[in-house]
Amino acid sequence: MKATIITIGDEILIGQIVDTNSVSIAKHLNAAGIVVREKLSIGDDRAQIVEAVERALSASEVTVVTGGLGPTKDDITKKTLAEMFRSEMRCNQRVSDHVERMLAERGIEFNELNRSQAMVPACCTVLFNAHGTAPGMWFERDGHVVVSLPGVPFEMEHLMEDEVMPRLKAHFALRQIVHRTMITAGLPESMLAKRIEAWENALPPYLKLAYLPNPGAVRLRLSAYEVEGESVAREIDRQFEALRKIIPHNIIGFETATMQELVHKILTERGLTLATAESCTGGVIASRFTAMPGASAYFRCGVVSYSNESKVNLLGVNPADIARYGAVSEQVARQMAEGARRTAGADYGVATTGIAGPAGGSAEKPVGTVWIAVSSPERTVVLLKQCGTDRGQIIDRASAFAISLLRDCLNGK
Amino acid sequence: MKATIITIGDEILIGQIVDTNSVSIAKHLNAAGIVVREKLSIGDDRAQIVEAVERALSASEVTVVTGGLGPTKDDITKKTLAEMFRSEMRCNQRVSDHVERMLAERGIEFNELNRSQAMVPACCTVLFNAHGTAPGMWFERDGHVVVSLPGVPFEMEHLMEDEVMPRLKAHFALRQIVHRTMITAGLPESMLAKRIEAWENALPPYLKLAYLPNPGAVRLRLSAYEVEGESVAREIDRQFEALRKIIPHNIIGFETATMQELVHKILTERGLTLATAESCTGGVIASRFTAMPGASAYFRCGVVSYSNESKVNLLGVNPADIARYGAVSEQVARQMAEGARRTAGADYGVATTGIAGPAGGSAEKPVGTVWIAVSSPERTVVLLKQCGTDRGQIIDRASAFAISLLRDCLNGK
Known part of the structure; x- marks a missing residue:
């Protein structure tokens, strides 16, 4: 049909x-x-x-x-x-x-x-x-x-x-279409294709494989058209289980699975709480979590600390460090994440500070420079990321990196 | 072509x-x-x-x-x-x-x-x-x-x-296409069409008018295909100027103009500053402003106060009022907006507190109930809005209402 x-x-x-x-x-x-x-x-x-x-x-x-x-x-x-x-x-x-x-x-x-x-x-x-x-x-x-x-x-x-x-x-008398998509991360398309080549070649002919690359993720979709749905769905599940054995560390989930959903699930299951301190991402990290039903169980609070005063007053960042290292620095990112944790009484704090542009860049810290920090009960991890040149892209990527770093920290990596 | x-x-x-x-x-x-x-x-x-x-x-x-x-x-x-x-x-x-x-x-x-x-x-x-x-x-x-x-x-x-x-x-030897769109608000499509009927009927035949309704706004586009661009662009400007006289209070701007751009412009021009205190909108209001280059000139800070503790500790909301009236109440919305202003040392504070669902609703305060407050140097205005039934839609509409209320307050309405 x-x-x-x-x-x-x-x-x-x-x-x-x-x-x-x-x-x-x-x-x-x-x-x-x-x-x-x-x-x-x-x-x-x-x-x-x-x-x-x-x-x-x-x-x-x-x-x-x-x-x-x-x-x-x-x-x-x-x-x-x-x-x-x-x-x-x-x-x-x-x-x-x-x-x-x-x-x-x-x-x-x-x-x-x-x-x-x-x-x-x-x-x-x-x-x-x-x-x-x-x-x-x-x-x-x-x-x-x-x-x-x-x-x-x-x-x-x-x-x-x-x-x-x-x-x-x-x-109409209708047959069935089955689509199922696995979300992978950490392997670029061509490397992923080589890694799973033998698996791909052995797929039954009625299953069609598609690669859908995203920034930071490749989606693998198996489709079958106008078939008997149930048995085909079971075969697709079997094929994806076989794939899981080949790339066990690269699978985020199925269909529209996102990194924030993974984190949401971990925090909810373990009864942990979260606070955010965002400068360049301007509330996007908070909004990605709070968009999900049930976020109130773990999301304590977020601070969008655009001004230096708010970094000092709301998050306890040392003003001398802002003066010495600049607001976009490892030291400030670290203190923001730790301050968010402390202020909110949360288990985890995540922070971003960077230059989203178009103005504000310098030779030393060009537009796109972002410091990302995650503070946990054990330690604080701080990363420097270059997130591109376009304001929207920088905000988007920095938010994604921060949520990904939070997941790694939750998994003890 | x-x-x-x-x-x-x-x-x-x-x-x-x-x-x-x-x-x-x-x-x-x-x-x-x-x-x-x-x-x-x-x-x-x-x-x-x-x-x-x-x-x-x-x-x-x-x-x-x-x-x-x-x-x-x-x-x-x-x-x-x-x-x-x-x-x-x-x-x-x-x-x-x-x-x-x-x-x-x-x-x-x-x-x-x-x-x-x-x-x-x-x-x-x-x-x-x-x-x-x-x-x-x-x-x-x-x-x-x-x-x-x-x-x-x-x-x-x-x-x-x-x-x-x-x-x-x-x-190729190319001619020109001219499109220009005026954004209107406050008149539904059929009423707008009646109001501007005489103007529409008098348009020159080479100008094509389209109505593009959005929630809360109707876009009016005038298009001309394969023409001499400059003279046609001037004619379109003249037509829109004539339209402005017919519906002077319903025009937001041109092309992709948004309410937050209007507010961004007002705050920037007048040298005023802003702080946000968001509960149910979870950072979306902050992110709409901070997505715009130049927001750092006026955006002091935002608080995503999901937990009651953060409402009390970061915004100075009276815990007795939370206990008495609930976190979703006129009193708490008012204190959040005032607290955001005070904490950030900003001229304006905007706040939201509501039930985004799917859980948490009651007969008295169903899902979609949102209190919106704007605090200015002169006074604090608080509004109750019913923002729908779907979590994403509620967050979106409550954010839009809050930004619209902020604009009205800035314009002394």
Whole structure:
């Protein structure tokens, strides 16, 4: 069973927005065993929409279209689909009542633009959008399906889950797709590939291996398309277990596993607590931990000590050392980590101080210079890292290095 | 001048990654006056790659392909393009030397997988990739151009900027594309559309208006394709000035303007300083400010006071009030904002305390309940906000509300 995803909107073609709708739709379709053969983005243009939908209809059984359903003049998807399917427009009373009620609750006047949201092609099945004013639409031709959804991610997501997927599962007899991804760290792609070459060559032919390099990590994905899911999932688990024996020290986890999740798990299981003291990373380390449910069990507090005064007053850094070595120095990083631990009464303290740029660099301490420290009940470890040249990249990398160093310290390395 | 962007990789079609490469490529092409007519994502599949590139070659003058250039077996783009253009593979000595040196610096062994990175189709022009091991490639047929770039965003970005764009500008006579976006807040899309209807109807026909709704904001974009850029840019400025008179209180700024940029600008210009005290937002407010170059001029410090002890010890919150009203309360939010101001010696203090969930909610204080406070030299303002049900969404919205309240206080509202 094949699918095509079409996202409509000039904002996509000019690079004004990142298309996350097609990511979510692809996940839903894959999970149900439907293979996405192509994703396509086109503009709000009648001829392009007709051509793309006609081509998708003949190449795949399922076509999911998003975007272009708003009440304003630039949105033409609904009108174009109505013409394509040679259908009159008709008012849907349920949608009309819903839009009127929804706007009243939010204190928005019901004008003819909103009213037009309830007009739908007579030939389609309306997919009720409880979270917005634009309904989804389900069209059929020769057993093939075209679904049109609003482009607002939240509304699209609910419609995919509540309306589209149950209908697709009822409409088609579907087989299964299995994907499983192992996250590795510490081996660059080419070295990893050589190390696991014999394992890769011995994989059964229906398993497809993909290497997905990230900064500091390589993801290995095994995929099987349109198979009997359970036995294949077991085979993939067996293959990854065999791989674990080849690279035991390089495996972080599966799927979207991250270093902060590993640390979160270790701290939670051992009943240890954490405090952060961030200068150049400006709160990112704290926010990565506190984004995870349950962080309050171990996360005591964080200090974003941008000013020297706050390093002294909140963390107890010695002002003479700031004057002598500079705020970006081994000594200050060490005292920040130890100060965070002490101030918060936490078991572990992690600290960063560096030059995120674009200004503030020097020959001796160029932009990207970051000192990272982790203080534990036993000792304090301090590392110097060069984290790049771009402010966002420096903040990101320094945060990742700090969390990785914290994990090493927790593991007694 | 038309272009097609093709991104290759099964990881895109199964929804494992978000495709940001095509966003960046689209921006580059638009800035040079090249209209992107279609973006296409396909799998690592020979037949699909050939079909997509052939179709793009006949429909547009420029085709930019990314992905599938890695050293591992799943990457087949280079081989497929060589077959399509009926070209032998040949070793490029400059690339070979570069790869060997690059790996040596990083302590990675030079094996036959890396060596294969220097093999390129004889008919192409090699685009030297200073930041990675896979070179870019430039092919021509009947005056139309196909460019193949690695999928690693950082490497792709440098190749677009340093190699592809200068060559495209030299190869084609290009006209201009002008986009300008005004960010509005406080009016939902349909009300905004009614309010500015007369203005929209009077726009010159070569200006295309798009409405792009965001939570809490609607972006209005005016676009003109393949025109004389300067006079059109002036006309767009005139139109937006006219719009400013219609909705003077709803304009945040232009392009990617954000509320934190507005606040950053106000604080910088007035020489005021800021401190944050975050509970449920866990460092996100601090990180939004410190992500901006120049934040160190006003950002004194932030405290992520997750534990009650840190609220008391670092911010001076009265423990009796925590016991009486709870940590999520008007009283504690007020004392946190005032404590942040006092501790940091800052002019303004902003604080959040709430229930980000999924656990910790009650009938009286459900998940999503957030108290937000801003303390200024004149007074402290405290607001209660219901920020949704999902942890990430709650953190995001509470941070946005807090920054928006800070702006209102700075403007004396």
